[in-house]
Amino acid sequence: MADSHHVHLCRYSDEEGYTCEQECNDSGWCYWHDSNIIKDSPADKENLQEYARNGGMLRGISLKHADLAGIDLVNHHHKNGFDFSHADFYRADLTCAHLFNINLEYASLMKADLSEANLHNANIKHCNLLGIKWQNAKIKNIEIGNELIQEILAQKAQDDYDLVLALDLFEQSEEIYRDLRKHAEREGIFKLSGRFIQKELTMRRYQMKKPSFARLMSKVVDLFCGYGEEPLKVVNFSIVLILFCAILYFFTGINFEGQQHYFDASLPFTTNLNHFFSCMYYSVVTFTTLGYGDITPIGISRLIAATEAFTGSFTIALFVVVFVKKMTR
Structure with a gap:
């Protein structure tokens, strides 16, 4: 009766179901999967x-x-x-x-x-x-x-x-x-x-x-700026800050041509909308520190305006630095 030869395969397998079909040596691993063999010949x-x-x-x-x-x-x-x-x-x-x-x-x-x-x-x-x-x-x-x-x-x-x-x-x-x-x-x-x-x-x-x-x-x-690598983050922050401050002005009030502009539920929608646009305009002017003087803050709006102006000047300077850094690479 002829002797049958049983080939032992490499025992490598991984969590994704891959196995090695190479014949193994005495260690149970094939030549390439055996970590005890240094392949430097x-x-x-x-x-x-x-x-x-x-x-x-x-x-x-x-x-x-x-x-x-x-x-x-x-x-x-x-x-x-x-x-x-x-x-x-x-x-x-x-x-x-x-x-x-x-x-x-x-x-x-x-x-x-x-x-x-x-x-x-x-x-x-x-x-x-x-x-x-x-x-x-x-x-x-x-x-x-x-x-x-x-x-x-x-x-x-x-x-x-x-x-x-x-x-x-x-x-x-x-x-x-x-x-x-x-x-x-x-x-x-x-x-x-x-x-x-x-x-x-x-x-x-x-x-x-x-x-x-x-x-x-x-x-x-x-x-703020992705460690100086994302100038768009500065732009997005600026837009959010301008919009947020405009909403605050809308509820705290600003003075324009002797009239106070703020949200009033008793006023028509179009009037409130016009007041909000005035607040948005004032927010942009304050953020960029242009200071035309046609609109002035009142009450607590002065604190909001001071904070926005300080933050705006810092943010604009930051954007210039980040943008120049990106463009000069």
């Missing part, structure tokens, strides 16, 4: 390229300390790039690597060397980006998502009242965004660098004591 680079092009399971593979300098991992003539989700590239040498359109979601690039690498259109959502060497890496159109994996874990740690861990993770997030911001500036991708500086300063705010004056002021600056 001269043949590993060529073998990985061949493995990827032959449809091998790339998700979750272990490439820690791997020597992959100059490797070509572009899925040529295909719309979607190779899927390296959950892969581990810890301290891997990826200098001059071709990684166009690669999927690195939930992977780890921690302390990897990506100098001169091509990461155009790469998906690095929830990827561990701590300590990466970005020198001259090409990052146009990368997808980074709204949150780093460290941010998600930090918020979870906060919910679990592990404040020490949360603080450390927010500090890591700040470092990652700072490195990305500096690299985006060097590459001339200023829109991306503007987004990164907002996230960098937000992570710094999360490390401040709560409550504290410094944290409050940081939040105010974010709300």
